[in-house]
Amino acid sequence: MTYQGRWDRRTALRAMAALAGVATAAPLLGEPATAQASPGGDADALFKAGHFEQAGHAYEEILKKDPGNVHAARRRGYVGLLSNNFPDAEKYLKTAIALAPGDREAHRFLADCYTRQDKFALAAPHWQGADYQAYATLFAAFRGQPYEIHGDTGRAPFRQLDPIPQVEASLNGGPLKRFSFYTRVDSLGVSAKAAEEAGLRAVAKEKVEYLGKTFWFYYGILDSFALGGIELRNIPVRWSDGDSGEQSDDGMIGTWILYHFLTTIDYAGRSLILRRRTPETARKARAEAERAGAQPLPLWLAQEHLLFSRGSVAGSPGVVAVNLGGTGEAVAAMPQETAKRLRVRVDEDRPMETAAGGQAVTVYPCYPKEVRLGNAVARDAYCYAGAPSGPGREGFEQLAHLSHSFYKPFHVTLDFTGMSIHVARGPAS
Structure with missing residues (x-):
């Protein structure tokens, strides 16, 4: 789980490493932003x-x-x-x-x-x-068409929901492997073992330091990634030399995969659904959402892979981060200043330690009366308060981050053509 959206790319790399088992499995908080004076009034x-x-x-x-x-x-x-x-x-x-x-x-x-x-x-x-x-x-280094799509619809059942949703997929025609997904990372990431088994070759590498350790991330081109009846060919992929050997999956699907499709993350029905982005599939998705009682909400994509929409906490509206996948028992996270301003009950007697940019950060349980994204609502739910307020690298204020546990009763459809998001109760049809 992340907080303030104050992530640069290297922080996202650290998160991928952490979720793959390289570092702590505790929720991650955003790094502090660097203030920059600029004209514009x-x-x-x-x-x-x-x-x-x-x-x-x-x-x-x-x-x-x-x-x-x-x-x-x-x-x-x-x-x-x-x-x-x-x-x-x-x-x-x-x-x-x-x-x-x-x-x-x-x-x-x-x-x-x-x-x-x-x-x-x-x-x-x-x-x-x-x-x-x-x-x-x-x-x-790319030649030919990247993200070449074969198939019209893919439906990959969740093999588990907690602590992180997992689906099965194949690399370069090999046996099915377990992949998590998370919209706070960008490209497809795989474990070092999976990269070796798929015969991947690095065309670039990058050094990243996290929690006092140094990791190398390697970047290559994957010939084939297949899941649930859909195959993607010629796509970016990365892996790390820092695998602990204890990770529970073979890789992580990031937003770059998801935004090539009309994507439905069906928490209630426990499946990931990928459809070709066409006017017809978009119309069908809108009709399905309307029948399920979902209203269209704006969808914004920032910093290469981070998703945002408009929601509310305790009746106060604002921009919220839409974090799909990942881990977290809390339905949302917010700055302490936001919790105080909205008179959200914060349990300051129960501090929790977590990591932010390789440093310890203290957060506190809090319980807003309501967290809302369209018609999707969580009432009196367990949340976190703990990060300073203010815009992160995205440049705009964020009321809260809505995470894994918030979406469990719903299915979420992301339309990256019309840039809208629909959240409806129950499984997708």
């Missing part, structure tokens, strides 16, 4: 508050008056990227880079924009510009 305030469409218009007004404003161009491009509006994202991010060729954040956003569209040859130089050498090398 009301536009920045709107963005920070999660009013992205209004913020986008405000940045456009700034650019009309000041076409050389790098911050406004970068942030306007980021607004487009949050909603997978690729033409807008490309237009403004290219403007930002033209104005400031060394702007690493603009390069990172544009690299992400091309990566989401499977334009790896275009993404590679911008990963380089963002100083992500491993990704630059990996994406430059």
Whole structure:
């Protein structure tokens, strides 16, 4: 479980390592963000508050008056990227880079924009510009069409629900192996043993330090990944030399796999359902959700793989992180300041130690009257309070993170074309 969304890519790597058994299985908290002063006035305030469409218009007004404003161009491009509006994202991010060729954040956003569209040859130089050498090398090594999809629908039953959901999948035509999934990691990750058995070859590597230890992450190209009747060919994959030998699965499916499909994570029905992203499957999914009483909610994708929507805690609305998969007995996590502001009962007599960026952090049980995502509600449920408030690397405030236990009575459908999320009670049809 994570807290504040204050994760950079290396923190996500550490999380993947931890969930694979390399480090502690305790819930992970977000790393503190680095404050950066920037111009923008009301536009920045709107963005920070999660009013992205209004913020986008405000940045456009700034650019009309000041076409050389790098911050406004970068942030306007980021607004487009949050909603997978690729033409807008490309237009403004290219403007930002033209104005400031060394702007690493603009390069990172544009690299992400091309990566989401499977334009790896275009993404590679911008990963380089963002100083992500491993990704630059990996994406430059691709030949042919990445994420080539074979099959129309895949349904992979959960082999377990707790402590982390698992499904079965095959690497390069080999025997079925157990995979967890988590929307707080990006690409497909596999264990060192699974990588060796699949005959994977590293084309790039990266050193990561976590909890006083050093790990090497290796990046390669997987020929085939098959689960539940769907096969993906020619996809990015990574593994680590730090496997403890005690992990309960053979790898982890990240958001990059999930956003290639109309994805339903059916907690209530205990299955992962992947459908081709077409207008017809989207219409059917909307109709199914409406019949199940689900209302469409906005879906935002930030920092390459993190999912967000609009929800509420104790009746107070705001942007919430939608963390699907992973572990955690609590339904949500929130900053202590948020819990106090909303008068949520916090049990300060029962502190818990967990890890954040390799350091000990103290959190406390708390019990909000209500946590809501659309029509999905958890009342008087066990949550955590413990991280400082304020925007993380995403740049916007987050009311709370909704995690594993919140979704158990529901099925969640992610539409990455229409950028909407539906949460409905009971199993998917």
